[in-house]
Amino acid sequence: MKAFVLAAGAGKRLRPLTIDIPKPMIPVLEKPTLYYTFLNLKKNGFDSVCVNLYHHPDIITNFFKNNDTGVKLDFSVGKKLLGTAVAIKSKESFF
Known part of the structure; x- marks a missing residue:
């Protein structure tokens, strides 16, 4: 199964944390939150992820x-x- 993860935002509401690091890379227990997203997707049957x-x-x-x-x-x-719909449309071939 395939998944599409939107991780493009600038994380403005989390500034100053996100000035030099993207929001999905903010660490929790020494791993970025995006890492846990991928592990959860794997656990739930996804084998291919476009980010x-x-x-x-x-x-x-x-x-x-x-x-x-x-x-x-x-x-x-x-x-x-890009907006959500444009981002997904641009990777239509992935699905």
């Missing part, structure tokens, strides 16, 4: 280079912040 990125995408892609989450990851990096 929409915009704010500091390099931090996320570098962290998950050595992917140990058990799901196949595909990153979609936007050149500008």
Whole structure:
């Protein structure tokens, strides 16, 4: 099964925490929250995940280079912040 995770936002409501780090990478118990999202998706039968990125995408892609989450990851990096529908439409081929 496939999933699409929206992780492109700038996390403005969490500033100053999100100035230098994207919101999905804020650590909880020494792991980013996005890591736990992937583990939960795996636990519930998802095997392939596309992640929409915009704010500091390099931090996320570098962290998950050595992917140990058990799901196949595909990153979609936007050149500008898109709305939800546009982000999903742009990766229509993934589904």
